[in-house]
Amino acid sequence: MASPMIPRERSDYSAIVDRPPLKLPGNARIVFWTIVNYEVWDIGKPMARQLLPAPTGVPLMPDVVHWGFHEYGMRVGCWRFFELYKKLGIKPTLAANARICEDYPRVAKEARDAGWEFMGHAYEQGPIHKETDQAGMINRTMDIMEKFCGKRPVGWLGPGLTQTLETPDLLAAAGVKYIGDWVYDDEPTVIKTTRGPLVTLPYTIECNDIPVMIIQHHNSDYLLKLVMDQFDRLYAESAKRAKFCTLAIHPYISGQPHRIKYLEQIYDYVNRHEGVLHWNGEQIFDWYRGVAKTEAAA
């Protein structure tokens, strides 16, 4: 069996200054793409993130306290999100572990009925490198979501954005049309897989509450400042070519009382500007396959 392609074989280097600009419809100049992440943290495994390591810092299992920390997001925090996006009339992308359809049907149903886009995000939260049957897990994830939503997801985000070299081939084979794991451009791109082209959308690992709050430990209002700075620059540049400003959030972090108002203020700020579209991944993909005439659209 041939060894899988390395990223450079999937995508040639391309300088943004050498590319013709992409154009959004009408007077739109920038897309604000919100990704909400709903996960399942299995108590039988180490918890995905830790806020308070045990005394003396040694990792211990079971980690009930961080199980509870995450569970707060599903019991309380996510309802602050639902209320916000309903008020704003935004239908974000939901990067959800498929297992939420089984463990939290109440939450999954609320998102589905609100018209959110379901994006494949593995069966549960753990690096994809640790899957013994990656293709099986990907198919199972897509099948569960298809069954729940009545429609197969178009997009995929690896858990923690993880991929092995084979992953894009396995995703394309499972029917995935776009991924968010390649944070290497300001614009969508098309990459090669053994199963045809796959689109990458301009996702972010910086405007994301996990690194900003849980890893870098910034103050609660810092996500707002970071996104404002990010948006200001992209907005200025969007006078010349379409730009995308992406925000990824988790209910156990941004759904906490001391952070939620800063999330609300992000939208207050962004919406003061002309020419902003709140599109989810599928809407960006649909537009892009039209303008780029990519075969991935076929």
Add this chain to the structure above:
Amino acid sequence: MHPRERLPYSPIEGRAPLRLPKGVRLVVWPVLALEEWDMGRPMARMVISPPQGQPMLPDHPNWSWHEYGMRVGFWRLRKVMQKLNINPTVTLNARVCETYPSVVKACIDSGWELNAHSYDQVPMHKLDDERAVIDKSMDIIEKFSGKRPRGWFGPGLTQTFDTLDYLSEAGVEYIGDWVLDDEPVTIETRHKPIVALPYNFEIHDIVMMALQNHPSDEWHGRALDHFDVLYAESAERPKFMAIACHPYLSGVPHRIGHVERTFAEILSHDGVVAWDGSKILDWYLTEGRMRDAA
């Protein structure tokens, strides 16, 4: 038992609201933690690592950092609490009754609730006999104070799958280790059910100051942000806000001012009161039962 067997998932949306006594809409739950850091072991937390970064035993610098809290910081925090008329829940390693009896006596004389926090600051997972340590901790505090503690916090909030069963057998009625809701919840054990009060470890000085390294004034900044949202939400259903303090962190000169203004500003709002865990539990045992029976 698996946590999910102890408590089914329940979204707060659609749950019947609880009712606080007339005029009260938000309860602040101040928690003051007293610990014993045994010099023979690695210190629970480190503010400074040795040159070249390798952990060394004995860890004298971090031992003395903690000891400052018991010699000085506690007394400074006590003055603030007394000035603001706050009775916190004191969660203590039982061994504190042996090594710092005057500190525990001062808490009892102030009328503060004592809550058990194991025997000393070691994760529950590392104990050879969890049940024996729980019983011993409860017995020592009961003997010292004349009252058996009703509440428990695991050291570093740690638990194994068995801890809650042992706690219930030992007479514990509530815990703070489950940070999963804005309201008290009743969880199953193999003995009697236990109530998990709405604690949180984000408004928590170890997490903010010793682990996330925020500037001292973020103590106030994050707490007020947290409060503002809960206070607004408390128009529709009761809210609870736990605030956790450790004397070696919150009792130091550069933070105590932020601690004081945080409590003072929060408690100056209409309908906001400070209750200890025992009082929240008593209210919930009546009110929660009425709601669930309805």
